Amino acid sequence: MWIRTRPPALTHGGEQGDRSLPWRILIEIASESERAGEHRRRRWVAVILSLVVPGLGHLYAGRVQRAAVTWALSVVLLPLGLFVAGSLSSAPGILLAVALFIGLYIMIAADAAQTVRHAPCPFELAPYNRWFVYLAIIFLVNLGVQPRIARLTASYAAQAFRLNSTSMEPAIVDGDWLLVGPKRGPTVRGDVVVYRTSVGPFVHRVVAVANDTIAMANAQLLLNGLAVREPYESHADDSGDDTSVFDWQRRYLAPGIDRGSYRPTLDTWGPLVVPAGRYLILGDNRHHSLDGRYAGFARRESIIGRPLAVYFSWDADAHAARWNRVGLTLK
Numbered sequence: 001m002w003i004r005t006r007p008p009a010l011t012h013g014g015e016q017g018d019r020s021l022p023w024r025i026l027i028e029i030a031s032e033s034e035r036a037g038e039h040r041r042r043r044w045v046a047v048i049l050s051l052v053v054p055g056l057g058h059l060y061a062g063r064v065q066r067a068a069v070t071w072a073l074s075v076v077l078l079p080l081g082l083f084v085a086g087s088l089s090s091a092p093g094i095l096l097a098v099a100l101f102i103g104l105y106i107m108i109a110a111d112a113a114q115t116v117r118h119a120p121c122p123f124e125l126a127p128y129n130r131w132f133v134y135l136a137i138i139f140l141v142n143l144g145v146q147p148r149i150a151r152l153t154a155s156y157a158a159q160a161f162r163l164n165s166t167s168m169e170p171a172i173v174d175g176d177w178l179l180v181g182p183k184r185g186p187t188v189r190g191d192v193v194v195y196r197t198s199v200g201p202f203v204h205r206v207v208a209v210a211n212d213t214i215a216m217a218n219a220q221l222l223l224n225g226l227a228v229r230e231p232y233e234s235h236a237d238d239s240g241d242d243t244s245v246f247d248w249q250r251r252y253l254a255p256g257i258d259r260g261s262y263r264p265t266l267d268t269w270g271p272l273v274v275p276a277g278r279y280l281i282l283g284d285n286r287h288h289s290l291d292g293r294y295a296g297f298a299r300r301e302s303i304i305g306r307p308l309a310v311y312f313s314w315d316a317d318a319h320a321a322r323w324n325r326v327g328l329t330l331k
Helices: 023-034 043-052 056-060 064-087 091-117 131-153 244-252
Strands: 003-005 159-163 176-182 192-197 200-208 213-217 220-223 269-273 278-282 303-315
Touching: 043 056, 043 091, 056 064, 056 091, 056 131, 064 091, 091 303, 159 200, 159 303, 200 220, 244 269
Parallel strands: none
Antiparallel strands: 003 159, 159 176, 176 303, 192 200, 192 303, 200 278, 213 220, 213 269
């Protein structure tokens, strides 16, 4: 499954992701008080700017030093909160870390609003109190500084991802927002992992590791000659058409298998021998999953981490949150 990264409610920096706040609206907000004859600071503007970049609301209020200190603290404390969340294994602990993470944003926004409240009126505009300066800072921080910080902290801090695929149902559903812990220790069979591909990060389940012999016969997974019990696996249809996208498997066929007559399908293929440093990773929803059957074996270094819990879930069809999935830990 393909997953979109960096939900705006949780992530702070990072090379994944996108922000959906319309720039036209942001420019209007930032320039609201810079119009001719208007020199009064507005608290709601400071709050919104603080949520976009911590400290920007303080800059809007004319407090340069406070803005710099606030941003510096956020750079330290937000990754620290993600590190704590990534180190916890229980749902209550993860939710507590997430709550503290969100609470820090709220505290910064509230402090910016309080700073604006005590700003002089009329407010004397400084050279940096212009919408284009705010916009330049937003671009600089989100596209330059924070991605670099995220790369430095990726090995020990948790990351946030959003799922927009059905390939891991029923364990993970379309609309789940996942907290993903960094990779620690060996990757073993049964692990649900987030890993890099040529088209972006995916989340699927490891079914075979190096030197395993893996096959599928009529949708039944066979590991080293034995049937694998997969209570998490599901089939949405019964497609089994021959397709050339599985031809890569010929290079890894087990000894004794005739490569010339090999005709793999979605439900019947192998046996294949997993090479050193590789994994076979499949989606649980086998007929709605663009996984290792198509892309081949995943490299060890492509593994980003392991999903820890669902911290939010949104049902796009019902236009409602799935509160019963919040805090769900993944196994």
